[in-house]
Amino acid sequence: MIANTPNIITTPNIITPNIIEMNRENRVRTVSCHDCTKASVCPAYSAGAGLKAGDSGAPVHRNVRAGQNIYDAGDTFSGLYMVKSGFFKSSFIDYNGILQVTDFFFPGEIFGFDGIDGGHHKAILEALDIGSVCKIPLTLDGRRAGVLWNADTLVVLLQAASESISRDREMMYVLGKLSASRRFASFLLDISRRMAKSGFDPDAFRLCMSRNDIGNNLCLAVETVSRLINQFQSQGIIRVVRRDLRIIDRRKLEAVAEREFETEHLIGKAS
Amino acid sequence: MIANTPNIITTPNIITPNIIEMNRENRVRTVSCHDCTKASVCPAYSAGAGLKAGDSGAPVHRNVRAGQNIYDAGDTFSGLYMVKSGFFKSSFIDYNGILQVTDFFFPGEIFGFDGIDGGHHKAILEALDIGSVCKIPLTLDGRRAGVLWNADTLVVLLQAASESISRDREMMYVLGKLSASRRFASFLLDISRRMAKSGFDPDAFRLCMSRNDIGNNLCLAVETVSRLINQFQSQGIIRVVRRDLRIIDRRKLEAVAEREFETEHLIGKAS
DNA sequence: CGGTAACTTGACGAACATCAATGTGAGTGG
DNA sequence: CCACTCACATTGATGTTCGTCAAGTTACCG
Structure with missing residues (x-):
């Protein structure tokens, strides 16, 4: 879905990692992480601060329209996503073929954890409106994290995962009780x-x-x-x-x- | 609850990390991680393989009786736990004072994620039977992981967290639908x-x-x-x-x- | 034993799902 | 500008699942 490295356009800005932004299908523009309004809550920022545009671990920006999917159930996990703008819906289809809406995501929030366990996404992630996400590439081959990732970043991810767990627990309570x-x-x-x-x-x-x-x-x-x-x-x-x-x-x-x-x-x- | 470093008994075995086991209140004995039947699924094993007994990051073994709590809601997070034997129950008390049983844990499973987000445990963790756990010390001061923890270990933890998320999603489905x-x-x-x-x-x-x-x-x-x-x-x-x-x-x-x-x-x- | 907690069994009603019909507004095309 | 359509949303009537109350029964631990 997301062109990962091939269409990368190297820009004059080589100190900070650059982001590829795709406007309506094929138009792309690069943006610096430093200008990103979500940098303070983004795990990619600390980890990628030393990356150059074009590096395989650099974050990838993507624009979407309402109804478009970021990923589908079964897609191979290749990273987490940070919502830059717009609203997203996470759902999955149970073994009886019934759709189940599990979560919504707002700007500044991270999604994609459903793909870490097992290596393939279990959920379908759909944009509810015009919006944009930033993909944070992350490979977990065996027990080894992608080369670009340091312990600090993973702690941030672990915290995000923990927040997700807390929210889910809250939700279980809401649904059940x-x-x-x-x-x-x-x-x-x-x-x-x-x-x-x-x-x-x-x-x-x-x-x-x-x-x-x-x-x-x-x-x-x-x-x-x-x-x-x-x-x-x-x-x-x-x-x-x-x-x-x-x-x-x-x-x-x-x-x-x-x-x-x-x-x-x-x-x-x-x- | 768990005496962390003070009662550590250094043993002849200094190559592998040693585990402190406390039998009925104060009796302790040290065990090697290499003898642990759960080593293959334990994140402490890979991370702690080079640790010596007495190191602050070494896993801590603890025996419990039915009804004893591993931690209570509000306790400061200081690590994750691996179930070595017995069965455990995770619950929390909602803002209306009603108890909610969120999960059960079986030998080989890891719990404690509820304390990562926020730094304090939200859940109460109770032993349902005679059993034992191994505490995997983990400090998350700010965004920095405990010194003993490397990226590989954190990936294992992230995977465990992701599994927990998957299970919770499944549970939400069960409860709701x-x-x-x-x-x-x-x-x-x-x-x-x-x-x-x-x-x-x-x-x-x-x-x-x-x-x-x-x-x-x-x-x-x-x-x-x-x-x-x-x-x-x-x-x-x-x-x-x-x-x-x-x-x-x-x-x-x-x-x-x-x-x-x-x-x-x-x-x-x-x- | 006797007291208490855990569990079972039955009767009843409330909360919500389901079914069915109708309303509404955003597109689309003439 | 107006009909047509289609998905989304509202509204009402009816029925079922499961919670609640109440009264046992059984195990357990001193």
Whole structure:
């Protein structure tokens, strides 16, 4: 999918690793890691600081349109990805052929861990909008890391993996133990938090995914999600127009997520 | 909890790293990593091969009794643990004070990742039986790994973390999408597989955890677990006497887990 | 033994899925 | 500019799974 080394254009900037950016299919431009707004959270930055453009371990930038896949299930693992802009969806197809949305990714976040164990990606990674990612090449042949990788970098990766584990644990809890309304409230708060972390307004944002994706991710029927949106809206907690969402009463939303606030069970009841 | 360096007893064996074993409180004995049956799957083995007993990075062996904790929520992260024998339970307490059983660990498996992100353990790790673990000291001050750790070792850890992520994803799927009977069937198959991997009989083993723990882990009521055990038993799939379980018809168990086999919905129905 | 924790069994209802029908808006093409 | 389409979203009616409550039963440990 990503042209790895062949199309690399060497630029005057040879002190810092260069990034190949592909605009609409074949247009590419190189960017310096130093200019990257995500450098502070990027494991490639510390590791690649001494790399030259064209080195096999140099990060590769890629632009995508909505609906495009970064990788598919079964693709050979060849590195991790840092979201530079846009929003991404991670899903996989279970042995019954049913799609399962496992996660969403926001700018500044790292994905691709699903490919380390076993050497092949288990998930499908799809762009939900126009966006860009930076691929951090990483080879794990046997037990030896790619030559460009030092212990410091791997610690950063280990920390990212650990964060991913923590989030998954949280998610297991949400799926297993929480009612539909608490799940949805938790979901909104999580999105809001990550939006803020990515530099967006935590109280007014555009839901980048469909109701279907939300339902799938929370393991709720689409209809339930729809009803919850309405319920929250009529309770003055949020305000939604299509996919644009505004959190009106964050306190109340948190209360719902933590059960302090008993939501009227409008769902599944004959009115 | 674990005395780290003070009680180390240096032995004649100084070529390989030595392990401190503490029997009933204060009795300790040193063991060589070379004699360890889990060396092939242990990240400490490759990393520690050149260490001497007493070195700060040397693995530390510890024996535990049922009910003892390896670490508690909030404990400072100081390393990962490899299960040498026995069975362990990982749980945490959510912000509502409710206990959530997240995982079980079998001989040869590694736990402790919950402490890497943030530097403090989020989980409580309890021994379900008499057993022993080997602590693999690992410090992550800032972004720098403990001096004894090389890139190779960290790759092993990264792979273990990735496996943990894969397992968690699987679990999210189980919790969110599967019916009670499919969950329980999946649970039994998972236990069986891991039992086999640990060198036990995959078809006849002792459930090391209580019904309560199973229910909690699968996010099912204890009563439901009890009913499912009965149901599976009357369908000739398993045979259970207290905690001793035998898989009679593995094919059928797999079919239940994958929905091919429609379990009679004996539950919640007036007979 | 007797007391407690673990487990089983039954009855009932609530929460949510499912089914079905309708609404809505972004494209597309004339 | 208007019809047409198609995916996405809403809304209502009905049914099933599983949690909850309650009352046993059994093992276990002093």
